[in-house]
Amino acid sequence: MSGQQDHFDEMRKPDGSVRAGYEGYCEWFDEQDPKFLKRKDKEADESFRRTGITFNVYGEGEAEERLIPFDMVPRIITAPEWRKLTRGIEQRVSALNSFLFDLYHRQEIIRAGRVPQRLFQNNEAWLPEMVGFTPPGGIYTHIVGIDLVRTGPDDFFVLEDNARTPSGVSYMLENRETMMGMFPELFSRVAVETVSNYPRRLARSLAACAPDSTEGKPTVAVLTPGIYNSAYFEHAFLADQMGAELVEAGDLRVLGGKVQMRTTSGFKPVDVLYRRVDDEYLDPLTFNPDSMLGIPGIMDVYRAGGITIANAPGTGVADDKAIYSFMPEIVEFYTGEKPLLPNVETWRCADDDSLGYVLDNLADLVIKEVHGSGGYGMLIGPTASSKELKEFREKLEAKPENYIAQPTLSLSTCPIFTKKGLAPRHVDLRPFVLVSPNGVDITPGGLTRVALKKGSLVVNSSQGGGTKDTWVLKD
Template identity: 55%
Template sequence: MIFNEMMKEGSVRKPYKKIDKWIKSFPDNSYEKKHQEAQRIFKRIGITFSVYEKKSPEERMIPFDMVPRIFTAKEWELIESGIKQRTKALNLFLNDIYNSANIIKEKIIPADLVYGSRAFESSMVGFIPPRKIFSHISGIDVVRTSLNKFVVLEDNCRTPSGVSYMMQNREIMMTMFPDLFSDNLIESIDDYPVNLRKMLSSIAPQNCKNEPVIVVLTPGSYNSAYYEHSFLADLMGVELVEGEDLFTEKDKVYMRTVTGPQRVDVIYRRIDDHYLDPLCFDQKSLIGVPGIMNAYKNGNVTICSAPGCGIADDKAIYSYVPDIIKFYLSEKPILENVKTWNCARDKDLKYVLQHIKDLVVKEVHGSGGHGMLIGPKATKNQIKKFSKKIRNNPQKYIAQPTLNLSTCPTYTSGGIAQRHVDLRPFCLMGKDLNVIKGALTRVALKENSLIVNSSQGGGVKDTWVLRK
């Protein structure tokens, strides 16, 4: 059974009643015009997304769908409490495995799964970041499978992207259809940049006595999320810098400015661990800041997110998250996990190879919908090839059943139709823990498709949380 977010037994669900009227109020063809207008606005603002392919890097626009996705206050409460619970637990997990490692000593998680993973950053062992928080910004991907059932697809603990789309989607909707926002009581998402800045200030090193100086560190304009980096820096009112704009001296980080060096206290970095410090990680990195790790470990700067927090969203760790929640919080998981087979285990491998036709197989370290196989949609030949890949390198793969992602009304060339969606809510964890009342909804624009990734042609929608 596929859950239809708008319709229930032939009638429109309550949160969608006004939108249903609004959709029906469009005279013939005018919807197409509005659709084009929305794409034009996106283009004018310059929101693009580059897709890494073997050919030259290509800048693409993410198609915007005008029909919003709507949650009631009650539904959102459930999602929000689930996201908070998971973010708290994953941070406790990170602080534990990089310090006392109790969860491993208690044999809840196998030691080799943690220590054998490349995402486990050995240089972070023994270090406690400010407020014991490693992952300050999470974007946990959730799908809805029934009225009250939300399932976590994957955790993103490093530097999840997409929040700029969430904000732009809202902006465009408000520009194009201001009436919708007076007719519906919708929670505002405008405070995200303010909250992000507050969170970053709250994690400044202890020895920072004044208002902390914050920067956003980007790999540069060739990065697929560069637009977002500049967007966030701009809205927070902080500098957007590249590695070469920063330097370290006596374990302090400085930014080069026209008036001389300016001390930096908090770095919201949007570059991978690996490239962060050529003296500590990849020596060939040209986009990092030499010496930044020593400044960090000496307590003179905070790096957000902490290096090594990728182990918490590692797909091999994912299946243990319910145990992680129980272990640290003594709570039952609010959001469910998808049943996951770890091909590293012989029993699981056997099952996966036998049932590959019904499963989705993913690379443990893959992302963006690349390097995966969707069993039910794959040809015999694809299955044969992929099975061989799994057999050669079982520890590289996990498998999950195909999920019935819920559907939302979406504009298509043939009119409004149902398309599958997922949800990425954003959670900030510093002095306070908060989930923004809005999210990025990604929509698979092809009929029956379950792949919502923007890199694979997915689109986005404005996401509403209705006020009580």
């Protein structure tokens, strides 16, 4: 693998030599019998099927359950690279939390003219019910996933903020467990930071966010919509690993001013609810009256200080891609510093000048819905057909405020294991961040998603992507 590269290869330099960080792994890999590696690759696939690590794909027909493909070549990040990333992530997450507090209180950032009012007036994720209320400990974003992409040796960019209910942490943990089970000797040769203590860190972080009214050790529960939800595996997995209760709406009710769960010995108060149910369905008395997934009256208990809801209702406004485009201003406004991790250049189609530029350059850009996720509702200009370009042009002209545009990035690549050997594929990274009154806690690793199709830039599992173990090397 030598010669000219049109993207940054994280494992090899343009001359084919191995970069620092991958040396130990490559030495080990070169010593292995190819038949042994092919057998292990098949084993990993079978292991994931056995464990039931699947996600649901919702199409026009019935939901289809699929295995998330796992690639056994790790993505490796050196200790100095990780230190740089963590400083930038910590700065960004702190700014996001300050922004959400301000948004539901004095809105100083709007008064200062740094962010326009229109972003909230028509935004369904902004909840009037949260105005003037401060969550326990002042924390809105207890669990955050920051999606990062890399384009060069020192060039990391934030692609997306996931402040509502970031998923994927169970895959990070299972990927590591699978790798350690298959190649234990590799971990004795290469010193890798642990990720397996994430559930313990999560339990500790959530407990630290319990309301002041809590008596004794806080009771933490995970609220799931149920077994038909696409991320149910993760809900059950995390509850089990944390030693927390996994509950559905039918297990909970409001009694004596507290949210209580049914147990074999009667009802027991819940102090912290890690909910994996969207705001709209959380409380049928406050939001959607038809919801069967929420707890009637939970918002009253919450506003009275009787329970912590993680993440706080209303945090979804920070996931909006139009807000994302203002993150450099948001970081500077609340921290007084320039962002350590830059945004990807973004054109807001709501602005006439930007819209004109985007329409003129549609075939070269990536267009995203401001409320979209999972790789849906987007256009990748360079790979789009003339019909797709025409359809998106009409959408943009009809509702420009629904879209942002970004350049087509030359994402970095990591090798994947194929029948013919190692082959480069594009990747991104979602580190997982915990926030409590005790501070910001970033697990050294994260979920690396990989575009398994040659040349593809779409890494989402719902769009044919896979995952791989992420190694942060020890010093």
